[in-house]
Amino acid sequence: MGRKPRVDRTPEEKWQIVQEGLKSGNISETCRRYQIAPNLYYRWKDEAEQGAKAALGGRSAAAAESEKDRRIRQLERTLGRKSLEIEILKSVVGE
Numbered sequence: 001m002g003r004k005p006r007v008d009r010t011p012e013e014k015w016q017i018v019q020e021g022l023k024s025g026n027i028s029e030t031c032r033r034y035q036i037a038p039n040l041y042y043r044w045k046d047e048a049e050q051g052a053k054a055a056l057g058g059r060s061a062a063a064a065e066s067e068k069d070r071r072i073r074q075l076e077r078t079l080g081r082k083s084l085e086i087e088i089l090k091s092v093v094g095e
Helices: 011-024 027-034 038-056 059-093
Strands: none
Touching: 011 027, 011 038, 027 038
């Protein structure tokens, strides 16, 4: 038995398939109907849940992002200081 050709589905189609599986409660039947593997269905479901959590995360999602931004700024400042130190040392050594 050969491998089935890959079908590219839009995000809307994936979301519709995930919703149908959740509503029916019969994941196996939903996967057969759309000719997808159950592990693919569950990957789409997990991705949808992660997207929903990020969208509804509110302050916690914003706080995580601002923490990343703070860390980036801190690293950029450190890099700037080190670059300045290198330039000063080069001028002292005479290069």
